[in-house]
Amino acid sequence: LGGCAPRQKAAPAKSAPSIVIGFSQLGQESSWRQRNTDSVLTAAADARYRVLYRNGDSSQEQQIKQIRSFIISRVDAIVFAPIVETGWTAVLKEARAAGIPVILDDRNIAPAERKYITSAVFTDAVGEGQKAAAFVKKKFTNHQGPVRMVQIYGNKDSSVSVGRSRGFTEGLAGDGRFQTVATEYGDFMISKGEEVIRQLAQKVDLHTIDVIFSHNDDMTLGILKYLKTTDIKPGKDIVIVSIDATQEGIDALRRGEINADIECNPETGPKLMNLINLVLNQQSFASSYYLEDQVFSEFDTHLATVKRRY
Ligand code: AHR
Incomplete structure (x- = not known):
């Protein structure tokens, strides 16, 4: 899987400021989620991509509506963090029919539905x-x-x-x-x-x-x-x-x-933006990327100096 975007015809080259990404975040349930949203939005701003950001309020139905609205808006790429693993096929087929690459943030979907996904940046x-x-x-x-x-x-x-x-x-x-x-x-x-x-x-x-x-x-x-x-x-x-x-x-x-x-690790943003750049420029990319995680425990001696961003 991976390696090419679903567009059949080479799209005319676009410069970063005219690229629009639809981002459906699954909700605001945790401070981790807030940090993940910030990571994606900040990295997009750094890459000079415009983002249509929508929050799914922990509802798959909402997320499907949001993805549909991105398709209607003819965005260049869709990024979404799927709240659950199954039930995405219909909307993903619509995205594919419109020639819009879809990239997963953080979470995965079921293997049978993965064929509609261009690539992913996963937490492990x-x-x-x-x-x-x-x-x-x-x-x-x-x-x-x-x-x-x-x-x-x-x-x-x-x-x-x-x-x-x-x-x-x-x-x-x-x-x-x-x-x-x-x-x-x-x-x-x-x-x-x-x-x-x-x-x-x-x-x-x-x-x-x-x-x-x-x-x-x-x-x-x-x-x-x-x-x-x-x-x-x-x-x-x-x-x-x-x-x-x-x-x-x-x-x-x-x-x-x-x-x-x-x-x-919530910092998916920079990897997502690199990936979008590869996809939109018809360059090769992997089917998925993973972030690395650290372990903090009572066995550590350096806890006093640990500072987190979220
Ligand atoms: O999908 C990642 C998980 O979702 C985080 O561990 C949790 O805090 C978040 O809500």
Whole structure:
């Protein structure tokens, strides 16, 4: 996959200021998302591309309408961060019929629908799950087990929830001590994180849980808020592993309330703009690009100097 844009005829060469990109961001659910939006908009401004920016308000229906409006506006390229993996085929076929290249930001879509996508700049969801698993393994090196775990996913049916969970499961495979006893969806939001852990506490005695793997820092902040109303000390009585590495996440790590924070790198903008440049100039490009992530944990000695942009 990849290597050429869907345009059949070579488009007349355009200079950067006349190029228009339609960008459908999936929502504003987290501080990570805000940083990702800024990264894309700033990189586009630096490249002197004009952007039609739309926010999907966490709704696939909204995102489909936005992509359709970009097609009607005859933009030069469409970038979108898909909230879920499936259900895009019809609108992507319309984009293809109009000869407009479509590029994914951050999240993936299902393999059957990928054939309508020109290329992508992904965050590494599976890798993040594997890094979370590696931390948990290290933390419980001398523990007999069982290790009872809860996972709080973000958006249902999103590639990041699926990928992080897959990476986590793969990373712990073959070690029978680790058992996932409950999973919930918290939509990557602080309020939902707090709500789902409160509801879970009605069904499962959290005193019997050793690890909470929360798929983003916003949900983790909600979980911490709830745990602080109980006698359970987060980071001590329950190991908390989170994703994103926002400033608030790193601050909680420093306070010892979470044990590890795996970065999800939000800086997709520069790679996206390079890619758009290659696509529009009919040059070769890969089917996908991935960003690298760091791991921050209680085992690090340099946490005091860590400064985040989001
Ligand atoms: O798709 C990336 C995830 O979406 C981030 O981890 C989360 O904070 C965001 O909402």
